[in-house]
Amino acid sequence: MDGLDDPKQSTADMTAFVQNLLQQMQARFQTMSESIVTKIDDMGGRINELEQSINDLRAEMGTEASSSPLAPSGKSDEAK
Structure with a gap:
């Protein structure tokens, strides 16, 4: 009967290992996602600034151009 318990235990160990690995990957993915969102928010703030x-x-x-005598020529270049 011990021969039947070993495969079941092995399967249970493998299942636990895979579940643990998936949980670790999910936690890392969540951390990376939060980091990316934070960096995007920071970049958005910098762009706004x-x-x-x-x-x-x-x-x-x-303001300076309107008080300058050369203002009309500068404005007409912008209009083009």
Whole structure:
């Protein structure tokens, strides 16, 4: 009868091993997913800051250009 118990125990051990391995993989995948989402959120924030900086620079250039005597020629180039 011991011969029949060994394959059953071996199957149970293998099942437990595979389940444990899958749980570890799922945990690692979850950690990586959270890390990726965090990095994407950070990049989105940086892009928003960059867009705001560009808009601020454009506004400054527009203010400086309007007070400059060469402003009309600069604006007509932009319009084209």
